[in-house]
Amino acid sequence: MISPLQSIGAVALPAVEGPVADFSDTPMWLSLVKALLIFVYLLISTLLVIWFERRIIGRMQQRPGPNRNGPFGLLQTLADGMKSMFKEDIAPAAADKFIFTLAPLIAATMAFVSFGIMPFGDKAYMFGHLTPLQLTDAPVAVLLVLAVASVGVYGIILAGWSSGSTYPLLGGLRSTAQVISYEIAMGLSLVAVFIMSGSMSTSSIVAAQNGTASWWFIVAAFPSFLVYLVTMVGETNRLPFDLAEGEGEIVGGFHTEYGSMRFAMFFLAEYINMFTVAALATTMFLGGWQAPPFIAAINDGMFNAGWWGVLWFTLKVWSFMFFFVWLRGSLPRVRYDQFMRFGWKLLIPLTLGWVVLVSFMRAAAQGWFGTGTVVTILGRGLSLATIVVMAVVLVLLFIVAYFIDQRGEQPSATAPPDEIDPFAGGYPVPPLPGQTLREPDRRIPAVEASTLTAKEETRG
Amino acid sequence: MTDSYVPLLFLLGLGGAFALVSVGLSLVVGPKRYNRAKMEAYECGIQPTPHAAGGGRVPIKYYLTAMLFIIFDIESVFLYPFAVAFNSLGLFALVEMVLFIVTVFVAYAYVWRRGGLEWD
Numbered sequence: 326m327i328s329p330l331q332s333i334g335a336v337a338l339p340a341v342e343g344p345v346a347d348f349s350d351t352p353m354w355l356s357l358v359k360a361l362l363i364f365v366y367l368l369i370s371t372l373l374v375i376w377f378e379r380r381i382i383g384r385m386q387q388r389p390g391p392n393r394n395g396p397f398g399l400l401q402t403l404a405d406g407m408k409s410m411f412k413e414d415i416a417p418a419a420a421d422k423f424i425f426t427l428a429p430l431i432a433a434t435m436a437f438v439s440f441g442i443m444p445f446g447d448k449a450y451m452f453g454h455l456t457p458l459q460l461t462d463a464p465v466a467v468l469l470v471l472a473v474a475s476v477g478v479y480g481i482i483l484a485g486w487s488s489g490s491t492y493p494l495l496g497g498l499r500s501t502a503q504v505i506s507y508e509i510a511m512g513l514s515l516v517a518v519f520i521m522s523g524s525m526s527t528s529s530i531v532a533a534q535n536g537t538a539s540w541w542f543i544v545a546a547f548p549s550f551l552v553y554l555v556t557m558v559g560e561t562n563r564l565p566f567d568l569a570e571g572e573g574e575i576v577g578g579f580h581t582e583y584g585s586m587r588f589a590m591f592f593l594a595e596y597i598n599m600f601t602v603a604a605l606a607t608t609m610f611l612g613g614w615q616a617p618p619f620i621a622a623i624n625d626g627m628f629n630a631g632w633w634g635v636l637w638f639t640l641k642v643w644s645f646m647f648f649f650v651w652l653r654g655s656l657p658r659v660r661y662d663q664f665m666r667f668g669w670k671l672l673i674p675l676t677l678g679w680v681v682l683v684s685f686m687r688a689a690a691q692g693w694f695g696t697g698t699v700v701t702i703l704g705r706g707l708s709l710a711t712i713v714v715m716a717v718v719l720v721l722l723f724i725v726a727y728f729i730d731q732r733g734e735q736p737s738a739t740a741p742p743d744e745i746d747p748f749a750g751g752y753p754v755p756p757l758p759g760q761t762l763r764e765p766d767r768r769i770p771a772v773e774a775s776t777l778t779a780k781e782e783t784r785g
Numbered sequence: 786m787t788d789s790y791v792p793l794l795f796l797l798g799l800g801g802a803f804a805l806v807s808v809g810l811s812l813v814v815g816p817k818r819y820n821r822a823k824m825e826a827y828e829c830g831i832q833p834t835p836h837a838a839g840g841g842r843v844p845i846k847y848y849l850t851a852m853l854f855i856i857f858d859i860e861s862v863f864l865y866p867f868a869v870a871f872n873s874l875g876l877f878a879l880v881e882m883v884l885f886i887v888t889v890f891v892a893y894a895y896v897w898r899r900g901g902l903e904w905d
Contacts, residue, residue, distance in 0.1 A: 353792075435800075463790065505850070505854040581827050585811045586808045586812075590807065670897070681886060
């Protein structure tokens with residue numbers, strides 16, 4: 326047990342390994358071409374996904390959805406965009422004009438940047454250069470996504486503040502609090518993946534999931550995936566977490582006062598952000614651009630090379646898009662206090678506990694706790710590693726139990742009566758589940774009854 | 786090394802140019818019909834409340850959330866280098882990191898018990 330303490334002085338901190346992707350054969354002009362391609366990819370994807378969302382939602386609500394402009398209504402979004410272009414761009418008199426214009430620009434510009442580090446595929450030839458299908462990669466690539474997302478929050482808060490109006494201010498604050506709260510759980514959920522892959526570069530993380538080193542991290546880090554799935558919805562302000570735009574409470578949220586192209590920029594940013602979190606989920610948990618295992622096995626990995634990666638990547642990202650739409654079609658909006666409680670009191674401690682557990686399991690797998698059998702219980706040898714991991718799990722369980730116990734001490738509300746009089750308070754009250762309604766008195770005075778039937782008749 | 790960040794500037798430039806051009810173009814081609822009522826802040830059927838200069842008063846909860854965010858965001862940022870260099874750091878770093886998490890957890894439990902995470 327002394328050796329690790331002593332050896333820390335001897336072991337120099339390791340140099341940060343560069344990304345797996347090799348950009349040595351990529352001249353600057355090719356990067357510019359790639360940037361342009363990603364830009365176009367994002368714009369077309371956004372045009373398509375808005376149509377896709379409206380069609381799917383339409384089907385879920387048993388109506389056709391937009392089907393007039395272009396084949397299957399595919400050009401609907403383009404038409405909407407053109408329409409908003411030709412609308413008057415107004416700003417409220419009380420608005421801070423400069424910031425009011427700056428906010429949507431920040432939101433839209435920042436939305437594009439994160440995609441620069443997403444690996445679309447393996448190496449492929451572009452204009453005679455063998456180059457990775459990825460704009461760029463850095464040893465801290467994933468950190469860049471989180472950083473850019475944080476800068477994008479400025480767009481929201483500044484829009485809310487500069488509108489000079491009540492509802493945008495409240496919506497902007499809500500939205501900001503929501504995004505930063507869920508960013509913590511999102512950041513923590515990624516730690517398990519960093520431990521497993523030993524890198525924060527996106528191309529190295531994809532390479533670590535190639536099946537030989539480890540299978541896709543959705544298996545090994547499943548709890549992280551679940552937490553990420555929740556936080557990515559909270560992070561993008563999508564239903565059921567679109568509290569910033571609760572129409573019944575705060576109208577349109579931070580973009581209430583926006584119209585025309587400035588509003589369209591927020592809209593664009595929201596959808597590109599959806600693509601960004603989906604692409605990050607694909608890269609971190611679903612093996613990035615790699616083909617599903619049974620397809621990857623065909624013909625010695627034929628479908629896993631070159632440009633094929635773009636197809637798998639796009640398919641995986643779009644399955645997340647369908648998930649977003651599905652959520653929107655199925656779930657009602659949650660209440661703000663429930664939302665914040667869920668994030669702060671459940672997701673954060675849960676993810677922290679999971680990170681500790683993963684590091685202990687990892688350490689046990691490395692043999693840091695020793696490999697020999699220490700005790701034998703019921704004929705099964707338990708190594709020190711197993712004992713340490715079990716102890717950690719137990720401690721975590723105790724902590725969780727402690728907090729659940731705390732919650733149990735709150736006085737429970739008095740049980741509602743079995744039968745209620747719906748008109749007791751003067752206005753109708755719907756029954757709770759399990760309650761029965763006391764039937765209202767049906768005897769109507771004769772005069773009123775006759776006038777009622779007379780009215781019914783005249784109405785037809 | 787810094788070369789790997791230059792392509793991101795291309796993407797930033799493209800995105801920025803697109804946003805600027807779209808917003809600018811709509812200012813040029815959109816109609817302009819002045820109407821005083823149109824310039825008022827949104828309100829549903831009543832006179833808008835005058836908006837206080839500088840945004841007015843903000844519920845303290847948001848301020849608290851921002852402070853808590855800093856604590857926990859720093860924590861997760863500290864966890865990143867530990868996670869990346871996990872294999873080479875060894876048992877010492879693991880123990881150290883658990884101590885760090887426990888320390889932050891004490892603050893977390895304190896905030897929870899004092900009602901800092903309640904939202905009314």
